[in-house]
Amino acid sequence: MRNQNDAQKALERRIFVKEKHEKKEHEKENNAKQTHASVIKYIAIVLIIAILAVAIFVVAISENINKEKQGEEISAMATRGDYIKEIKLVTEDNEYMTIQTDAQGVQVPVPKGYVGSTMQGENTVEHGYVIYEGTDPVNTEDIWNERNSRNQYVWVPVTHEQLSKMYGIDENGKYWGKLYDFTMNTGNNIDETTGATPLNWTETNGVMKIISIDGHREPDITSDIDGINSFRQYGVKAESLAEYLTTLEKEFEETLVSIAKYGGFYIGRYETGDVNSTLTVHRMNTNIGGKEWYILYEKCKQLRGNNKNVLTNMLYGSQYDRMLMWLIESGNKTKEQIILDSSDWGVYQNFDLEYDSDGDGVADTTKIVGRMIPSGSSEQTNANNIYDIGGNYWEWTMEANGTNSRIYRAGWASSYSGDVMNAKYRSGWSPNGNYVGRGGCRAALYIK
Ligand SMILES: [Ca+2]
Ligand SMILES: [Ca+2]
Known part of the structure; x- marks a missing residue:
């Protein structure tokens, strides 16, 4: 009986030891796995940070490029806008028109091929200076026919x-x-x-x-x-x-x-x-x-x-x-x-x-x-x-x-x-x- 008991105890102890050993091994393994996982996590974090850094850098650079590009565009626009703004007012006759003077002494450009009206009521810029198509002077004696038969335009002054x-x-x-x-x-x-x-x-x-x-x-x-x-x-x-x-x-x-x-x-x-x-x-x-x-x-x-x-x-x-x-x-x-x-x-x-x-x-x-x-x-x-x-x-x-x-x-x-x-x-x-x-x-x- 006593031997049997001893044997039994020995068996139990072995089992215990085995289990303990297995547990230890398992823990070790787990620890190793955890360490491994930690390393991977660490590497991942480092990688993510690196990627983010690169991304931020790239965005910053491209924004900078965009800004530079926009700057170029804006300055190109400014130049182009100035191209209209910087056009000087023509004050002397050229190949397309002659400068005429209205009844109040105001200058007005009259295109060649048209004549400014001398008819009262049609000859001031202030109240609508009228030009008639054609080179003949406006016949104020026959103004109704003139108005009915010649193309007419009114000058709209624009500063x-x-x-x-x-x-x-x-x-x-x-x-x-x-x-x-x-x-x-x-x-x-x-x-x-x-x-x-x-x-x-x-x-x-x-x-x-x-x-x-x-x-x-x-x-x-x-x-x-x-x-x-x-x-x-x-x-x-x-x-x-x-x-x-x-x-x-x-x-x-x-x-x-x-x-x-x-x-x-x-x-x-x-x-x-x-x-x-x-x-x-x-x-x-x-x-x-x-x-x-x-x-x-x-x-x-x-x-x-x-x-x-x-x-x-x-x-x-x-x-x-x-x-x-x-x-x-x-x-x-x-x-x-x-x-x-x-x-x-x-x-x-x-x-x-x-x-x-x-x-x-x-x-x-x-x-x-x-x-x-x-x-x-x-x-x-x-x-x-x-x-x-x-x-x-x-x-x-x-x-x-x-x-x-x-x-x-x-x-x-x-x-x-x-x-x-x-x-x-x-x-x-x-x-x-x-x-x-x-x-x-x-x-x-x-x-x-
Ligand atoms: Ca009538
Ligand atoms: Ca209408």
């Missing part, structure tokens, strides 16, 4: 300070028109005299930003047409939208150069006429609307005919806005007449105005609701010698909005009143869509 409020340059170096809404409110960002306030853009340190890229903007394309067939259908002279955009941008830049060089631009005195054939800017025209934006845009460019001293185009939104500001600044119109109600100087459904129906210079007809009047036939719509801004036909501009709309300005005679579609009013529709029947346009002329 360099005012020009800087008509365009800006974005971070990519693209020139944009500065568009404005007009408000009777006062406050930051609202011009005290005119109530003009930025529309869809900001400017910081000389860099302009379009707030909504699909909002009001110019120059830009809209995507309603694409492909060579639709281009041809509307007489668009481009093979692609990209090419079209390049053309629009180049033309806009040319207008800025001209405005800087000569201190202003010419605006069509009347709504453009003869829209079914070769455009004209004549008084008493009745073919003044009903065309697609694309067609009128191309036709406006042809308005200059063979004259190589000037460029013509459809008016830009930024130029329309400057013209409105000029009407207020020159005292021709009040803020209220531009912003709140243009009934008393426009062609609207809510205002009976007298107009000349046969061009003999004597008003003999009263407009009734639902009727347009011949271009420039009512003296009541005259604003610094520019006619029918307030109403009559809607006027397409170069301004784009959305992906599929061009902006027209002011009113439409037959179904709106002047307190709704006042002179500042802007809305848009598809450039070749349903409402083209109401679309006319205003031309502009720039000296080269």
Whole structure:
């Protein structure tokens, strides 16, 4: 028994020892594993730190490169912006124009191929200096025929300070028109005299930003047409939208150069006429609307005919806005007449105005609701010698909005009143869509 017990105890002890040994081994193993894991963890941490350090370094370097790049771009932009800003005002005759003196002694550039009017009421910059196409002096004895048969434009003076409020340059170096809404409110960002306030853009340190890229903007394309067939259908002279955009941008830049060089631009005195054939800017025209934006845009460019001293185009939104500001600044119109109600100087459904129906210079007809009047036939719509801004036909501009709309300005005679579609009013529709029947346009002329 005793031996058996001893044997049993010995066995138990062995088992115990074995287990203990195994436990120790296991612990050792675990310790080794833990040490191994610690080493791996340590290496991992070191690696992560190293990777993070490298990443931070790379980011820092690339940010620095970006900053340098941005710096280069900004300075390139500044140079490019200065290129317009640094253009000196031309004060002596050149190959494209001669400097004329108005009735008040103010100098005004008159392009070759056009003559400044000597007619009283048309011969001061302050109240709208008028030029007539052709080289013959304006026959003031037969002024009604002259007005009805020669293209006419009115000088809109623009100082360099005012020009800087008509365009800006974005971070990519693209020139944009500065568009404005007009408000009777006062406050930051609202011009005290005119109530003009930025529309869809900001400017910081000389860099302009379009707030909504699909909002009001110019120059830009809209995507309603694409492909060579639709281009041809509307007489668009481009093979692609990209090419079209390049053309629009180049033309806009040319207008800025001209405005800087000569201190202003010419605006069509009347709504453009003869829209079914070769455009004209004549008084008493009745073919003044009903065309697609694309067609009128191309036709406006042809308005200059063979004259190589000037460029013509459809008016830009930024130029329309400057013209409105000029009407207020020159005292021709009040803020209220531009912003709140243009009934008393426009062609609207809510205002009976007298107009000349046969061009003999004597008003003999009263407009009734639902009727347009011949271009420039009512003296009541005259604003610094520019006619029918307030109403009559809607006027397409170069301004784009959305992906599929061009902006027209002011009113439409037959179904709106002047307190709704006042002179500042802007809305848009598809450039070749349903409402083209109401679309006319205003031309502009720039000296080269
Ligand atoms: Ca008459
Ligand atoms: Ca109009």
